[in-house]
Amino acid sequence: MLGSESTPARAFDLFGLFGGEEAPPPPSPAALPYSLRFQGVEDEDLLRPLQDASSLYRLRLDPPPDGEGLLRRAEADPARLTEVLWGYGYYGGSVGIRIEDVRLGGDAAARAAVRAAEAARNRVLVPVRIAVEQGPLYHLRSLTVTDPAGRPFPPDILPERLTRVGPDVPARSATVLAREAKLVDHFRAEGHPFVKVVRRDPVVDHAAQAMDVAFAIDPGPKAGIGAVTVSGAPGVDPAVIRSFIYAEPGDPYSPQALAGIRRSVSRIEALGSVRVREGTALDPDGNLPVFVEVAERARHLVGVSARYSTVDGPGVRAYWADRNLFGGGESLRIDADLYYLGLGNDFYARRRKLAGIETNGLGGRLAATFVKPGLFGTRNDLLVSAFVGREVQQSYLTDAAGGTIALRHRFSDTFSAQAGIEGQVGSSRDALGRVDYRLVGLPVSVAYDSTDNLLDPTEGVRLTASAVPYPAFLGSDPGIFLAKAQGSTYVAFDDEARYILAARLGFGSISGAGLAEIPASLRFFAGGGGSIRGYSYRTVGPIGPFQLPIGGRSLLEGSIEGRIKITDTIGIVPFVDAGTAFAGSLPDFDERIRFAAGLGLRYYTGIGPVRVDLAVPLNPDRALKQPPVALYISLGQAF
Known part of the structure; x- marks a missing residue:
């Protein structure tokens, strides 16, 4: 101790986590701390x-x-x-x-x-x-809304729910301003871009410890969407950008319509930031001009991602992309995927050997995808893809190569349809034997997506359906017909989307050939992180020789999740999955449906939630060796 005078100790609180405050200066002759x-x-x-x-x-x-x-x-x-x-x-x-x-x-x-x-x-x-x-907390007693002349709005213009006041609502400034913002948002959503709050008159009743608030609102003129002007991104053909704007002049104005413009234009991979700005006055036709300001993003993209599951094994994917190949928003992407299926399981390894399926567990796929959006300034996109790879699963091995050329028409930001021609050749080996196949198909599909987020949806619906005939007269061997459909829906129970119910249902069917004639890679299997969690990947369904899964000609599966945010960054997700593959081309409910349940942890980041799921199979097939629990780690929700 260097002296007899001591000073107050100051705790080390670098981030202010413990509420510590800096002490005032000590007494001095020059100031009065x-x-x-x-x-x-x-x-x-x-x-x-x-x-x-x-x-x-x-x-x-x-x-x-x-x-x-x-x-x-x-x-x-x-x-x-x-x-x-x-x-x-x-x-x-x-x-x-x-x-x-x-x-x-x-x-x-x-x-x-x-x-x-x-x-x-x-x-x-x-x-x-x-x-x-403090005194007593006053409460909001009533809320009245009139036009500038003092006339109340009829219920068809201003619903009663917007002026209704619940019991024990605190008469706080923030509460009043929030109700005012909802009123303004309502009129804007009804097509009034220049709505103004002319007066806000709060009256406090001290005897009743209550407040009454009166608003005078001028909705302003009702407008449509006017001319849309696009600026920025000189390296991208403006006709392509305009093809992603679905609003037409004269369409009803609303903030949701402008948000739709921003969302759809943001789908162009060559673009980074997209800003949609409203005009400050109506044009002579009573429409509101709209300005879309865009900026290009870095042209080239390189990335690596990894995944792991205790039953599906580890995998790594690398990709390279050019997002504006010829100046028209064209994208060329090359993906390389390498994985190792967890084949140390003696149960499957022994039976594969008995079935004559020799593999070291390494699988991979090299694929290239080219997309030309906005062909000739229309809402049609050209899609070309090709792949070559080896698919290794617990019960089969497939070597294949193929490609697709398709044309997609975008009816709106949420709905599109696609048709094209597809071809692939390959060889598949499983417990039913070897199938050398050649397929030439005419795929058609539709997609509808009204969700608000790709990786973490909180509301909306996703639907996809596809059908691919592989007719013999085009050279297909075998000649089959394949159909798939999947839908999911998301419902938030509160305004902040902290409590969400998510549900998914999937269906598939193959007809035109017997099970043994269909390549194993095209048959339907259930099980795995994107299907029925808790069961090994692609092992749920009909069982063939050597007790190996052989897949089915139809599939029915579904999931339901409760997504609950505990904090802004942490959430839990209890879930139940169910389904199976069926031997026939249509589901046969005499066959046993498999169930699984589990609990997930979510860590919410700026790019999407990190997903960690633990799942338990509830009624596994005792003839197969399923793990008692499975762990899944990935980015994004399960569906």
Whole structure:
């Protein structure tokens, strides 16, 4: 110890996690530092706003030079702090300030406070107390809305639910402003871009401890969407950008329509930022001009991702992409996927060997995809893809190569249809034998997606359906017909989407050939992270020779999840999955449906949730060795 005088210890609180505050300066002959204490604040949400409004608190580390300076700070606080109390619904509250033991109020008290403060100079910190009497919390009693002339709006223009006030709603400024914002949003959604709040008249009834608020709102003219002007991104053909704008001049104006423009234009991979701005006045036709301002993103993209499941094994994927190949928003992407199926399982390894399926467990796929959006400025996109790879599963091995050329028409931002021609050749081996196949098909598909987020939807519906005839007259061997459909829906139970119910249903069917004639890679299997969690990947369905899964000619599976946010970044997801593959071309409910249940953890990031799921098979096939629990880790929700 270097001296007899000690100083207060200061805790190390780098991020302010423990609520520590820096101590005021020590007493000195040149200034009057002071200690400050708030008293009587019972509402925990009220203390921080009071501190932010208080000059005494905000300037506590910069002491005044004399008692007069301290007095001026103290005298400025009561009015500001009283406004904070009113803003939080405490209209009967009051604020009193003491310097030393002198309560401020009047000239005599002011002079006494200055003398008491000066007496502490260079000896001790001047004790200052802010005494808050909150009083009762007032409540919002009624809300009325009229036009500028004082006439109420009819219910078909302003629904009663927007003016209804529930019991015990605090009469806080934030509450009133939030209701005002909802009223403005309602009129804008009904096509009034220039709605204005002309008056806001709050009236406080102290006897009833209540507040009545009256709004006068001028909706302004109803408008349509006017001319859409696109600017920015000189390296991208503007006709392509315009093909992704589905709103036409004269369509009803709404903020949702403008959000749809932004969302659809953002789908062009060559573009980064997209800003949609409203005009400041209507055109002669009564429409609102719209300005779309875009910017290009980096042309080339390189990435690597990894995945792991305790039953499906590890995998790694690398990709390269050019997002504006010829200046028309064309994208060329090359994907390389390498994985190792967890084949150390003696149960499957022994039976594969008995079935003559020799594999080391390594599988992979090399694929290239080219997309030309907005052909000739239309809403048609050209899609070309090719692949070559080896697919290794617990019960089969397939070597294949093929390609597809298709044309997609975008009817709207949410609905599209696609048709093309597809071909592939390959060889598949499983417990039923070897199938050498050649397929030439005419795939058609439709897609509908009204969800609000690709990786973490909170509302909307997703539907996809496809049909691919592989007729013998085109050279297909075998000649088959394949159909698939899947739908999912998402419902949020609160405005902040902290409680979401998500459900998924999938169906598939193959007809035109016997099970043994169909390549194993085209048959339907259930099980795995994107199907029935808890069961090994593609092992749920009909069982063939050597107790190996052989897949089916039809599939039915579904999932239901409760997505619950505990904090803004952490969530839990209880879920149930069910389904199976069937031997026939249509589901036969005499066959046993498999069930699984589990609990997931979600960590929400800026790009999407990180998913960790633990799943347990509830009624596994005892003839197969299923793990008692499965772990899945990936980015994005399960569906």
